[in-house]
Amino acid sequence: MLRLALSTVRTRRFGFAGSFVAVALAVALVCAWFTLLLSGLASAPAVDRFGAAPLVVRMDPALTVRTGSGQNADRERVPLDQRPRLPADAVERVRKTEGVRDVIPDTPFYAQVVGRDGAPVPGPGGGPSLGHAWRAAALTPFTARAGRAPAGPDEVVLDADLARRAGASPGGTVRVVTAAGTRAMRVAGVASPPGRSGLPGQAALFFGRAAQVPPQFLGVVPEAGADPDALAVRLRSAGGEVLTGRDAARAGSPEIGDRLEYATQFLGPMGGIGLFLAVFVIAGTFGLSILQRGREIALLRAVGATPWQVRRMLVAEACAVALAAAVPGCLLGLPLAHLVLRLMVGNGIAPADLHLSAGVLPFAVATGTGLAVSLLAVVLSAHHAARVRATEALREAAAPRRTMPLPRLLLGLAALGGAAPVHLLSQRVGGEVGVAFQYLTVMILMAAAVALSPLLARLLTPAAGAAVAAAARTTGWLAAAGSRAAVRRVASAASAVMLGTALASTALLVADSIESAAEAQSGERVVADRVLVPRDAPGLPASVADQARALPGVAAVSPLRSTTFVSKVLGAPEAMVAQGVAPDAVGAVLAPGVRAGGLAALAGPGTVAVSRTHARERGWSVGSRVRGWLGDGTRADLRVVAVYDRSLGLGDFLLDRSALSGHLHERLDDAVLVRARAGADLDAELGALAARTPTVEVLDAAAYARLARSGLAQSTTNVYVVLGLLVAFSAVSIVNTCVMGTAERAREFALLRLVGASRGQVVRTICLETTIVAVIGTVVGSTIGLAALAGASGALTGSLAPHVPLERFAVVLAGVAVLVLLVSVLPAAMVVRYRPAEALGRRE
Incomplete structure (x- = not known):
């Protein structure tokens, strides 16, 4: 059977191609x-801010929550918005270790x-x-290149790159914005x-005297000859989390570490969708290949091949x-992977510090996945072809049956x-999680x-065909x-169009729905006359709101x-x-x-x-108790005092700003909403305020x-990048399927030309058949996309x-x-390049 399988692969070039x-x-x-995923897990910032400290101690930046009960009890970690600081006595305890x-x-x-x-200089x-x-x-170490160390509370040392971009030099004066003001x-x-x-990835300013607060990190320098691993064990027993190597580098540059982690997490669901597409594309292609070989398989059965032998042959072909x-x-x-990486870095999904690290494991996983999916596709597709009786197989090869296999129907x-239950669950959960x-x-x-593609094709082909014939x-009648x-x-070819259209329409339509809803809710929600937002800064000093008042x-x-x-939410x-x-x-x-x-x-604090x-x-x-944890991990038991509608772009919880002060590391605000007195003109007054604090921008x-929409648009652009590549993968599979299906019909089109059809008529027939396939796939795929849009809207x-x-x-x-x-032009060019007699003489 192996020899027969290899012979078949050589003779049926188009199908196996x-x-x-x-x-x-x-x-x-x-x-x-998989290469990108492993690279994201292994990457670290190019320069380690803690490079001079072999060990770094910090508190766990995630909250550990117990879920389930009894034998199903488990623990889940949730990253904290306000990363915890070490206890006040941590320095002495570590120093005594x-x-x-x-x-x-x-x-x-x-x-x-x-x-x-007059503009703020970012990192x-x-x-x-x-x-x-x-x-x-x-800790890095930074050493003075010019000037000296800061000696008083009004002196600062700048890193060389920041000094160059700010146009500052030792002995000069600069304005510095902090959470306390300017x-x-x-x-x-x-x-x-x-x-x-x-x-x-960050600008560094060094002050002679910093706020007396508990430290966030402790850089530990071991004694000469001390074993770092043994010291790390002793430090862990003293409390805190001990970081070394890549983990310490990521902690020292959190903006890069967080983006590396985001990129890795982002690749997870995108890879799942890609694998999902790959399974169906391979299954559809092998299914079409076996379908085209119905007469060959029937002849094998007629000359005595058993179902098991047929399956072995098809499995051997798939392996080859x-x-x-x-x-x-x-x-x-x-x-x-290099292309995806460049797109991710260019669109801000991943930092430039993410470097590809190729290894054997991605090749092994990819090869095993391709082999496993191919075998599964062939086994499922060959089930009916191998079991049917020889006489029935010959009859079905000449006139394909019109019924759909019961297992496939039940599966669909x-x-x-x-x-349906997933849709209902999304409506119950609601919000961005529901989306x-x-x-x-x-x-x-x-x-x-x-x-269900055969059933859908049978239902939609008459209408699409009638439109084409008209x-x-x-x-059109021939098509x-x-x-x-x-x-x-038609169903096999239309399936690829369905997948690509469904994925593309979902990505575009749902993203627009979120952006439009965010802009509409923000427009209805904000009744302030002016809004102060940060310009090239992470937030506004709390003094800005006080000055505005x-x-x-x-x-x-x-x-x-x-x-x-x-x-x-749902137990998690x-x-x-x-x-x-x-x-x-x-x-x-x-x-x-x-x-x-x-x-x-x-x-x-309790509302x-x-x-x-x-x-x-x-x-x-109203009156219900809400139990959870604040951004710094503090447990909170709150009472609901209001329920509101327009949460998109705002949040699912509103808290008293003053009650959060003890749970925020810095007094920075994301925006300040200002309402004017009747007849008052705030533009001049707010302009003067912005001049005093250069990080302030005044908007209506x-x-x-519009700013809220642009922020969401940027985040959805990240989804477009990878989904766009998956849509491109679907597009290539559409071309491949249609070319494969048309190339195997060269003899059929040669007969049309022998009975009087011109080359142009054959080409138009192929184009119109492809149009019918595209219409069916577009209708079904768009329906899926619109269903997703309706669910997102709900x-x-x-x-x-x-x-x-x-x-x-x-x-x-x-x-x-x-x-x-x-996909019309390519197959048409292939089938009309031979003369009719030559095409009929070619081997199937």
Whole structure:
């Protein structure tokens, strides 16, 4: 059977070429994804801020929450918004540990220089600008390149890169913005780490005296000859988390470490969707290949081949194709990983410190995945072909049966039924979590569509064929008749179009739904006359809100400060966005659509207002108790005083801003909402305030709403990057499937030419058949995308009647139209290049 399988592979070139391409693309996709995933886990910042400290001690930056009970008890970790600081006595306890020579505490805080042009100077690449005590300069180490160390409270040392970009030099004066406000400081010196002018992802300012607060990090320098591993064990027993190597480098550059972690987490679901697509593309391609060989398999059965022998032959063919495709697939996976990495870095998904580290493991996983999926696809597709009797096989090869296999029908109906509870769950959960469920719903519906594709093709082909026949007369009639006679071939080709269209329409339509809803809710919610937002800074000093309150034309001021509130959703802890507001003024500047209770009662540390979607999911109402954890891990027991509607872009919890002060490391606000007195003009007064604090930008309510949309648009761009590549993978599979299906019909089209059809008529017939396939796939795929859009709309607004962004939907249709042209021209050029007699003489 192996010899027969290899012989078949050599003679049926087009069919196996299509399977080869499908497996190679899938292997490349898995290889690239796994390479990026392992690279993200292994990468660290290029320069370690703790490079001079072999050991770093900190508190665990995540909250550990117990879930379940009894034998199902487990623990889950949730990252904290406000990373905890070490106890006040931690320095002494670590210093007294055997083997420790020196302990260097470090507590980074926001500090930003104002340039000569009056604009704040951010860190390199837009990263943070952080202040440290001069003692912490030894952790990198930073050494003075010019000038001296800071000697007084009004002196500062800048890193060399920051000094160059700010136009500052020793002896000069710069304005420095911190959480305490803006003040002029003398530049005592310029420092840099060995061989560099600064850290790659952050600007560093060093002060002679920093705030006396518990440290966030302790750099530990061991004694000469001390064993670092044994010292790490002793330090852990003393309390805290001990970091070394890559972990310490990530902790020292949290902006890079967090982005590396985000990129790794981002690749997880994207890889799952890619693997899902690869399974169905390979299964569809092998299924079409076996379908095209119905007559060959029937003849084998007629001459005495047993079902087991047929299966062995098909499995051997699949192994040969999968193993042959693994080599080019893995070789293609590396440049594909480089392309994805460049896109991720260029769009801000990953930092430039993420470097590819190729190894044997991604190649092995990709090869094994391609082989396993190919074998599974062949076993499932060959089940009926190998079991049918010889005479029935010959009859079915001549006239394919019109019924659908019962197992496939039941599988499709089960998948279709499984989408319903997921949709209902997404509506119950609501909010952005409910929107995320739509991608799971789409995957289930895509599986149902592929399983039921023969039934869908049989239902939709007559209507699509009639439209084509009415538009093109003779060739349209031929295309319609050919499609009706080969529904299973149409279904196989249309499945690839369904997958690509569903994925593309879901990504575009759902993202637009979120952005539009965010902008609309922000426009309705913000009733302030002006909004102060940070410019090139992580936040506004708390003094900005105090200065705004003191202006004579101001009626009400409320700062907004986002943090997190960890509560259990469906039994699992989840960090939800919470917003700190001023209870006495929030009602004058915000209209969040209060349904019950009132925001005026939002005063003190024991009260909270919750969004309608979150309250509905948890069964909360005014007076209910909300238990969870604040952003620094402090347990909180709050009473619901209000339920509101417009939470998108605001958060699911509103808290008293003053009650958060003890749980925030720095007094920085995300925005300050200002309401003017009747007849007052605030522009001049707020302009003067912005001049005193250069990190302040003044916007009106409409501009602030657009800013909310642009922020979401940037985050959804990250999804577009990888989903776009998956859509491209689907597009290539569409071309591959259609070329594969048409190339095997060269004899059929040669007969058409012998009975009088011209080359142009044959080409038009192929194009119109492809159009029928595209229409069926587009209709089903768009329906899946619209179902996801309706689910997202229901989760966000409570209404299943979505707004369809026609311009984005037109992009999907245009993409399908281009593919139709491509997959029509390529096969047509292949089948008309031979003379009819020559084509008939060619081996099948």
